[in-house]
Amino acid sequence: MATLLAIGTAKGLFLATSRDGRRGWQVSGPHFPMTGVYAVAIDTRRAIPRLLAALSSSHFGPSVATSDDLGASWHEPGQAPVAFPADTGVALGRVWQLTPAGPGQPDVVWAGTEPSALFRSDDGGVTYHLVRPLWDHPHRERWGAGFGGQAVHTVLPHPADADRITVAMSTGGVYRSTDGGASWSPGNTGIQAYFLPDEWPEFGQCVHKVARDAGDPERLYAQNHHGVYRSDDDGRTWSSIAGGLPSDFGFPIVTLPRRPGSVFTFPLTADSQRFPVGHRCRVWRSVDAGGSWQPLSAGLPEGPFYPAVLRDAMCADDAEPGGVYVGTRSGEVYASRDEGDSWSCVAAHLPDVLCLRAAGV
Amino acid sequence: MVTLLLPGPLRGEAGGASRLSVDAGGTLRAVLDELAGSWPLLARRIRDERGELRRYVNVYVDGEDCRHLGGLDAPVGDAAEVQVLPSVAGG
Numbered sequence: 001m002a003t004l005l006a007i008g009t010a011k012g013l014f015l016a017t018s019r020d021g022r023r024g025w026q027v028s029g030p031h032f033p034m035t036g037v038y039a040v041a042i043d044t045r046r047a048i049p050r051l052l053a054a055l056s057s058s059h060f061g062p063s064v065a066t067s068d069d070l071g072a073s074w075h076e077p078g079q080a081p082v083a084f085p086a087d088t089g090v091a092l093g094r095v096w097q098l099t100p101a102g103p104g105q106p107d108v109v110w111a112g113t114e115p116s117a118l119f120r121s122d123d124g125g126v127t128y129h130l131v132r133p134l135w136d137h138p139h140r141e142r143w144g145a146g147f148g149g150q151a152v153h154t155v156l157p158h159p160a161d162a163d164r165i166t167v168a169m170s171t172g173g174v175y176r177s178t179d180g181g182a183s184w185s186p187g188n189t190g191i192q193a194y195f196l197p198d199e200w201p202e203f204g205q206c207v208h209k210v211a212r213d214a215g216d217p218e219r220l221y222a223q224n225h226h227g228v229y230r231s232d233d234d235g236r237t238w239s240s241i242a243g244g245l246p247s248d249f250g251f252p253i254v255t256l257p258r259r260p261g262s263v264f265t266f267p268l269t270a271d272s273q274r275f276p277v278g279h280r281c282r283v284w285r286s287v288d289a290g291g292s293w294q295p296l297s298a299g300l301p302e303g304p305f306y307p308a309v310l311r312d313a314m315c316a317d318d319a320e321p322g323g324v325y326v327g328t329r330s331g332e333v334y335a336s337r338d339e340g341d342s343w344s345c346v347a348a349h350l351p352d353v354l355c356l357r358a359a360g361v
Numbered sequence: 362m363v364t365l366l367l368p369g370p371l372r373g374e375a376g377g378a379s380r381l382s383v384d385a386g387g388t389l390r391a392v393l394d395e396l397a398g399s400w401p402l403l404a405r406r407i408r409d410e411r412g413e414l415r416r417y418v419n420v421y422v423d424g425e426d427c428r429h430l431g432g433l434d435a436p437v438g439d440a441a442e443v444q445v446l447p448s449v450a451g452g
Contacts, residue, residue, distance in 0.1 A: 034451065057406075058417055058450050058451045058452075059406075059415065059418055059448070060371070060415065060418065061405065061406060061415050063405075076402060077402075078401035078402050079401060079405075083410035084410055086410070086411070089411065090411075092410065
């Protein structure tokens, strides 16, 4: 089996393929040159894996394309795949997240968008419709926009219960549905919003990314705009796990699909100092669900290092042992085939890396 | 018949054509509505789902920027030439 690493950048999609156990990589691209690729997905639920790419052209607008031949050819429907209904008076900014649903819903794909909304596809990610109850949520008018825009950037379907879906947005925070998206409740208890007069609001937090634990589907991890948290009740309440990290600021947070308790972050110094801590390229790993943390650096660049890692520019694959991947705003991609113990460079001198996804294909 | 001139990046959405004949007129909106029926992917590169021109797409009617002619209400004669050009945006 080969491993495919999809690399979404500010100027196109690159595809890295390894056929030797993730030692060497062949990189093709750019697909969709001069188009921002803000989200990618590799849907391995299908007999033939489907690639999905969220495209954002500064001139010609957003779209979603799919490929059923691992990127050799791409398809876009004539009608806009993701579009707001006319009565909303809103136009899609871009798609920030594409997430295949659980195995029990093989044709369902979720899309998180800017402005903050959730869309659902029932045809494998080709076309989507707005999930109205979240759009009509009375909190929506008070959801804010971070510097990157106001967007639903995280969608986490529950692996065993199709009715349970968790989303996260900046700003707004975590929202949960337990009825398939028919109703939504905020799930931010315990997450601080230091930038608001009320630092512990019901909603309004700037959650940067949320990931689900491999072993316990009730366990989630969140990288916040300052703050790293864990929930053990499927996102209802949260507790800090930032102790042991050199900083609680950052964007991505990633779990290994086959290793319960394993979680990875890329800490930046602070909101006001968005550089890697100490100007060193370090991934931090916990193998005990955030109880303790270790810096990982073997094979990562030595010496001063200034690029950040964006919220979706870190991912894990589904192999054993697990692979972890990190992409930087300076266009480098590093891979570990041993769960973070050692790293090697997959590609360099690419445009800014916006997102990564990897899977066996 | 209105002639629609396309820039290189959009010709793939029009089967490779650099120009299309559109059997509509009166206003730019009518021309683009007709285009959406025949070439929907091309049409949504030019306008969003509200029907508004994308910010960094410029459309010229007989050489004049449509934004100076009333935007989508710009008059378009039966033999007009409508040119689509990407603006100087991007990094």
